[in-house]
Amino acid sequence: MRVTALFKRIVLQLVRDKRTLALLFLAPLLILTLMHLLFTSNEVPSSIGVIGGSFEIVERLEDQDFEVTVIEETTTLKKLVEEQDLDGILKIDGEKLQLTLENTDPSQTKMLQAKLQQVLSLTQDRTSIEMAYVYGNENTSFFDVLSPILVGFFVFFFVFLISGIGLLRERMTGTLERLLSTPIKRWEIVMGYLLGYGLFAVIQTIIVVLYAINVLDMVLKGSMWHVLLINLLIALVALSLGILLSSFATSEFQMIQFIPLVIIPQVFFTGIIPISGMPEWLQMFSNVMPISYGANALKSVMYKGQGLGDVQFDILALMGFAVVFIVLNIVALKKHRKI
């Protein structure tokens, strides 16, 4: 079988290309780990000065990991914040609360504010507020919501790049033309490529998913098999899109140029930025972005714990993309041989 021969050849070539293999298998793990560390890093305890607070309040603040300094009355609060190197000072004057914040890092300030409010509401009402979460819990970090998207994205990105460059190189070195001067059929070439790079996409997907779930403790509510299946579909779309777009590039550098054009815009529509907040016409764009379907399906399975039935629309969409790209690939090879 010609497809088998092509498959074996691609596997052999990739196995010998250690660096590309490393990129394919290790780079996603590296970036995932980095993201994991960045988004789940324990917050630095906020140091706060308290003026006029009761012993009870101080204790509650300390329970919430605040570094509390009790300060005697003073008039220049702002100066004091700097002098004592505090993140803020809370002045309690009977019912009146006054908060002075350092605010060099607005996001940290917001966090401090929110936390402080929580503590104070508890003390003042004397009743504990029970918090309820639809998804996740009080320990949910941004990474947990982000991670399903990241897993899908990395699978897409690396498979896209490596398969695209693979076919491109075949074209540039003239071997594609040489290959087309044998009786191989165009669909056999596309199949060989899908299988050859597909094998590595499968391995990559398994490594990334296992690592994310077991080592990084990524939330996995749904089935691991479903996660793998969705990722394989994402890889298939990336693979067929990569080799399709490579026929519009004449060098590796031009292939890289597709990243800001094709890959980055898709990131914006994965749900990292809320899509529902976008203008209507912009939301339309997400309909033509394969990653948005993949990310949605992964989020549903990994984070919400839904089954395949709940994401069947996304799965069908991914399959649709793959079929369209594969057919276009077979047609695109006509550029090199008319039959």
Place this chain on the structure above:
Amino acid sequence: MSILQVSNVTKSYGKHSILSDVEFSAEEGQIVGLIGPSGSGKTTLIKLIVGMDVPTTGSVDMLGERVPNLGLLKKIGYMAQSDSLYHDLTGYENLTFFASMFLMSKREVKERIAYVTQLVQLESALKKRVSTYSGGMKRRLSLAIALIQNPQILILDEPTVGIDPELRKSIWTELVRLKVEEQKTILVTTHVMDEAEKCDVLTMIREGRVITTGSPQELKAIYDVTNLEDVFLKAGGEAHARHSSL
């Protein structure tokens, strides 16, 4: 009937006309030489004959079938002008890969590889990666690949560039043997005049037009010169004069 018939072929890329009104044919058991200056359109014509590209007008027929045709490709051994090899594979792996494109049996593959590698004297380098090959070795491997499926028609675009005189001689001896003993038809482009002498028919091309065709002896007689180089210069000059007077 001719085994290969190129009728009235023109080829242009955009506004550039590369080949005009090319008439060309080859009979079974002939070595046909295609000679002409660099950029005259030899490679372009070869690609049209193999079926990698289609003529703008006119047609190419081979073995009674219209090119391009997938079935014909099995019968053509094609050696491109630039070496198209998988550099990260060994010579042996390259050969088996291309052999499998012709769906040959395992035994057949083995026999053919043994034969073609001995022909191009590449036995000792077979297990080495192509990336470590010298220019001439790559050329030889390309030739071996062109012969792998034992094709009826060989189309070789400058097969002996970068190959030393001794090996070049033995390759030509083998080409002649293939022609005589196995009735193969061989179409070859070359810039080397003593190779052109060995062809049964020579076709000279200049600026995309056929300027003259005939056996080396005929051509020398027609133009009343003793060597092919002079034929080329004379024929080229006349064609040029005729052309510019139009």
